[in-house]
Amino acid sequence: MRDGGSFKQAWLTETLRVREAYWGQLQDSTEVRRALTEGGTFAQRLILRAEFLGQREKLNEVIEQWTTVAQWALAVMFFVAILAGIGTGLGALGDGVRSVNLLLALATMLGLHAVSLILWLVGMGVQTRENGPWLGRIWLAVTRKLARGPNAGLAPRALIGLLGRNGALRWVLSTVSHLLWLVALISLLGTLLILLSARRYTFNWETTLLSPDAFVALTKSLGWLPQQLGFAIPPDAYIRISDGLHTLPAEMHALWSGWLIGCVLVYGIIPRFIAAGFSAVIARRGVRMASVLDTTLPGYANLRPRLMPASESIAPDASPGPQVHYAATTQSSLSFTGPAVLIGLELASTTTWPPARLPDDVHNGGIIDNRTQRHALLDQLHKQPVERLLIVCDAFQTPDRGILAFVSELAAYAKELRVALVTEPHSTSVETARHIAWRAQLADIGMPAQQLFTALDPALAWLAGASDDKHEAS
Numbered sequence: 001m002r003d004g005g006s007f008k009q010a011w012l013t014e015t016l017r018v019r020e021a022y023w024g025q026l027q028d029s030t031e032v033r034r035a036l037t038e039g040g041t042f043a044q045r046l047i048l049r050a051e052f053l054g055q056r057e058k059l060n061e062v063i064e065q066w067t068t069v070a071q072w073a074l075a076v077m078f079f080v081a082i083l084a085g086i087g088t089g090l091g092a093l094g095d096g097v098r099s100v101n102l103l104l105a106l107a108t109m110l111g112l113h114a115v116s117l118i119l120w121l122v123g124m125g126v127q128t129r130e131n132g133p134w135l136g137r138i139w140l141a142v143t144r145k146l147a148r149g150p151n152a153g154l155a156p157r158a159l160i161g162l163l164g165r166n167g168a169l170r171w172v173l174s175t176v177s178h179l180l181w182l183v184a185l186i187s188l189l190g191t192l193l194i195l196l197s198a199r200r201y202t203f204n205w206e207t208t209l210l211s212p213d214a215f216v217a218l219t220k221s222l223g224w225l226p227q228q229l230g231f232a233i234p235p236d237a238y239i240r241i242s243d244g245l246h247t248l249p250a251e252m253h254a255l256w257s258g259w260l261i262g263c264v265l266v267y268g269i270i271p272r273f274i275a276a277g278f279s280a281v282i283a284r285r286g287v288r289m290a291s292v293l294d295t296t297l298p299g300y301a302n303l304r305p306r307l308m309p310a311s312e313s314i315a316p317d318a319s320p321g322p323q324v325h326y327a328a329t330t331q332s333s334l335s336f337t338g339p340a341v342l343i344g345l346e347l348a349s350t351t352t353w354p355p356a357r358l359p360d361d362v363h364n365g366g367i368i369d370n371r372t373q374r375h376a377l378l379d380q381l382h383k384q385p386v387e388r389l390l391i392v393c394d395a396f397q398t399p400d401r402g403i404l405a406f407v408s409e410l411a412a413y414a415k416e417l418r419v420a421l422v423t424e425p426h427s428t429s430v431e432t433a434r435h436i437a438w439r440a441q442l443a444d445i446g447m448p449a450q451q452l453f454t455a456l457d458p459a460l461a462w463l464a465g466a467s468d469d470k471h472e473a474s
Helices: 007-023 029-038 042-057 059-093 102-124 134-146 154-164 168-198 212-228 236-240 250-290 301-307 371-383 401-413 429-444 456-463
Strands: 002-004 292-294 340-345 362-368 386-394 414-422
Touching: 007 042, 007 059, 007 154, 007 250, 007 292, 029 042, 029 301, 029 371, 029 401, 042 059, 042 292, 042 301, 059 102, 059 134, 059 154, 059 168, 102 168, 102 250, 134 154, 134 168, 154 168, 154 250, 168 250, 212 236, 212 250, 250 292, 340 401, 340 456, 362 371, 371 401, 386 401, 386 456, 401 414, 401 429, 414 429, 414 456
Parallel strands: 340 362, 340 386, 386 414
Antiparallel strands: 002 292
């Protein structure tokens, strides 16, 4: 199945897929939940998950950074192409002191261009391991070298994979290559026009092997296409005596100038313009096809059960099941009616819950003890965030990564969040050590000591709306 959105969204989604393929799947329960809430097809949910994770992991910034580097690298290469065109024109015509050899000048200006264009035409008809012309590959390699950061290589790798799967990459790189050649040839033509307008040049053909008739035939053959655009061909008699041994009239050198300019335009600029336009059209079609995600790829297909669950709705007031091991009722409706919510997180089986009579505006969220209850709570908080959330934890237990990650996730759904660390009323060295461990690990997830309670009464008072300036903090 294939579906998707814009190319930028597909690129971000592919970048995330590449990252997770190398370094393992990210913790994404919040992002998956948000994608489920938004709804849509499987591919649309993949894109939503990627956008949410991309913002969190700054992958969108990685793509923006690489795009900026690529644009600057391309601008530098265009500047170099302009300089190359100017240099070629100066080298082909010289300083005007010596007569210009027509064959050598034409070979200097169009020889490498003609070879590269022929190789490109041959390569387009042959399946090779190379993705596009060498100028395009140089540009891609330069951008990969210039990008910096631990995730810098993800964006180009994802781009290559995304465009390479449907053959669009070679056309994108072909477009870049042809545009560079086009800029160089236009620069060459401009240099020729300036030099031929500002200096007096004389032209001749010099050959040891070719006869005058052969050179006449060659000149007329090469000049036929430019002639269709209005460029004149020197008369046969003048072509024969352009051997450097005879003095030619000034108008004859003007005809040779026009012949050279016509050849550069017809055999250089026009073919490159056509090739660049053709490549750009195919590349654009390929980019449009690449915007459609292939959801059967590894890294996408394994997310289907989570993003397209058989049952996508959890009733807000559904009971997660009987909690017979608690000393009192531990669960209540998850449809919040007040601005404050109290929950217990994996408390001991002997815990009395709720710990005290709660004010009317404080909702009892119950004791959260398993994955199903966690997901149900997060689903409800995503739909209905609260003003204040108090999490009661048993400080005698060792804090594990799962609890800490869940606390961190809950913080996104409450304007204010506090944690109450409670234990049995006795105090031991083990209990003290556990309290220290809780403080340290909660601080690691960004929860300062000011957000911790070590007694339940001030915590409940804060939850009911009292100021927490004087609460017993750890």
